Amino acid sequence: MSDALILNVVLFLPVLGTVLLLVVPPKKEDFVRGLSLGVMLVQLALTAWLYCRYDATVPGVQFETRLPWIPGWGVYYQIGLDGYNLLLVALTAFLGPLVVAGAFTAIQKDVKLFYAMVFLIQFAMLGAFVAQDLFLFYLFWEAMMIPMFFIIGIWGGERRIYATFKFVLYTAFGSILMLAALIYLVYSLNATSGVTSFAFVDLYRAELPLPVQTLLLAAFGLSFAIKVPIVPLHTWLPDAHVEAPTAGSVILAGVLLKMGTYGFMKLGFPLFPDATRMFAPLIGTLAVVSIIYGACLALVQTDIKKIIAYSSISHLGFVMLGLISLDLIGIQGAVIQMVSHGIVAGGLFLVVGMIYERCHTRELAVYGGIAKLMPVYSVFVAVLTLAAIGLPTTSGFTGEFMVLLGAFSAAWPLYQQGATYPLIVSVSAVSGVVLGALYMLLFAQRFLFGAAKAPHQPLVDLDAREKVILATILVAVFALGLFPAEPLRKTELAARDFQQRVAAERTGAAVAARAAEAPAMPAPEQPNAAAEPNPSVK
């Protein structure tokens, strides 16, 4: 079986899972759970195979499938793996079985529908990552909203209806503007070059005047920024996280939020490079505001889930900072930080879910000295807390350190030229690390240590299933912390590619200048990395 076919199988396996669930009689709930876990494990195994087969030395898209889908519009079913999405696909496939297994006891209502929705969101998320065609990407991007709407709305907490509508209405608003921008972008590509195409590689070549780039970046950016979320567009996140069931929170924090940063990395910044460079200080500022504001809010929360929710805003601020630093180390750090946050925040939501299943409350104040009541559980909580802080040897350290390093090395030359603002922004970001340590340690101290108290005693420590889930997460945390070189190698070419694309001049003036120099137009089918080699700008 060719690897491209395996990628298609990985993508469509959740759909197959949904169809299988449809025919299972509803009474057999344990069978439904086992079947779902089995499908997710197969998907993980196939993804691992693809990850190993991925050739880090080859630029561009690998395992590509390209079939005409709406030929009249130039829309193709075009998917493939590249350095941008490889780690995120792996992350999605990695979290899949954990989400399914984590919900074995927590979900007792409408079990079949629940796993069907988990499958559908898995399908949509993977699809959005592997899509190499803007129409396909948008389709998956928007479709992702619906299973989440169900997951929060049916299996959520008390204010689930409010939270789920808030989530949908926020994200849909961004998507609508992105849709308008998308149509405009494709139409302008058609008007300037005569090519009607939604393929990313073609769109990267669209030449747009700066005002248009700015507007389109604003529209795409708004949609992505809501998903990330960047302050001040973050208010849906705490509600959605708190009301969602554990599985929903894990998916949301683990993968869904990365959609936003992935969108910026794959589309927002490279499609509109001139506008991105112009607004880089603003984007950087917003990233740092998110880092600090999220951390400050996490500091004062009394609900455990809200602490992690706000910490997500802070951690994703680092990702944004790394991307906009446009420094190779910063970009690489952002990618690692995305994966690391996915694993760590996913793990934290799982441990919160486990205590919630036992005590039915997430109020931090009612807990204390859990280390005495549930010793095994507490070890996992402690390690995940340290990973969230970014202790060396954990995955959190690699990402944040590289992002800060990248931000500094981008800001320092500017400082020497007399621009102090980028340096101030970079330095302020460090305070996020300090605040992060503060709120996580405060949480661990109150939760794990002190006088033993819990609303529901005696507390049963973790069973085998829960131990396996958390141990898997810890393995990933340390693997990424101790051996970051391997994933970094696989994403390096993509990071360089991203850097070059954002550095490229692509306003109308640049086109005119180039046309005057060389009348011959570039060949239409250029490979990804070869487009716009312009290293002198950065």
Added chain:
Amino acid sequence: MNWANILTSFLPENLLLAGIVVLIGLEIVGAKERSALPASLLALLLATAAAACLSLNGFAFEAFPGHFSVDGQSLLAKAIVLALAVPVLLISRHEIAQRQFHILILSSLYGVCLLLSADSFLTLFLGIELMSLPVYALVLLAYRRPESAEAALKYLVLGGAATATLLMGVSLLYGATGSLALSTFGDALASTDTMARVAVVLVIAAFFLKAAVVPFHAWAPDAYETAAVPVTAYMAVLVKAGVLLAAVRLFGAANVTGPVANLLALLPLISIVWGNLAAMRQQSFRRMIAYSSIAHAGYLFYAFLGDAAGRFQAVAFYVIAYGVMNLLAFAALPPDDDDAARDRLDNLRGLFHRRPYAALMLAVAMLSLAGIPPMPGFVAKFLIFRNVIAAGFTFYGVLGLIGSYLGIYFYLRVIQYLFMSADAPEAKNDAAGRLTVGASVLCLLIVIAISVFPGWVIDQL
């Protein structure tokens, strides 16, 4: 005279006519009421097949030069409309017993077919009236509530006003151009003559009224709510499809720019926004669908902006997608002896636990109506907005999209009732009849097929 060709070009209409005659014959000989459905269904299917086959063969003939002609496009439009009527007949099996229902539906469809082949305003007028008159009666037929009479009267009066407006517009057009040919409308669009402009506005207003575009929409919520469900489905899907496809024929190859473009963009835009806003407050399912259809009429008229290329494709695809998802919603709506209770959205609470498949199908219909990908509603909307933005009406395009955003809330609210409300009302016998289930499964399959292969459907249009 080539009689064979004349008869062939009338084949779909003639088959419908044969169906009507057979139904009347059955009435005379006093056959059972139940025999009406197979007869009308057979006539309808034959007519659909005839239109589709002729269209595939590329049959084109001017049967009555200047008044009635068929070509591939008009036959395709007829095939689409007739095919959409099939589920309507299927769901009527358990709702309406009277034979008159079938006679009236077939007559109205005859009008739609006439409309889609019209070359002159005379035929157009004939078609519109033949399409509308049976519907006035249909609203009253099999009525289950006293409000039906009021709604039918309202519809009749406003429909009459539309007729008068159309006739006024046509006579002014005749005065300005001295011809009743449909093509004069295209010339009048570009004309600077005041009389021609007034004529254009009046004709467009008549079409707006028939398609329920704000501010000519007042009849729709009442009529939709109080008519029997199959009749509502017929009005929401078939009448709208007929009017819009006829409008494509009316506009022909004309470019829509200048002041007319603003009229054709502004009122539909208001329609989109108002329809979606008003739908949010509705507590009745059919009333909500009525406001939703007002919004959808807005999207549909957006397709007329800009140049004519791709207009038929956009409208036809939208009509198919919109028709199938509406029919799916009506077919999946669980029956109830009390018509008013059946309509209450509250009654859908917790339906997933009582009737999971009905709830899932309603959910698919709602998501599609909301234009969530990958449902057909999304591709249809994309097609229209792509044309609008490509034609340079970016401003209206963006506003229209924001208007469509407003609609998401109330469609999802239905899903909230279906899945997320635990308090199901007392268990009732609300099992849907077999044919209704068949109709809903048919619609669902088409929805899935369009979602997976939108490119194929677009290529056929």
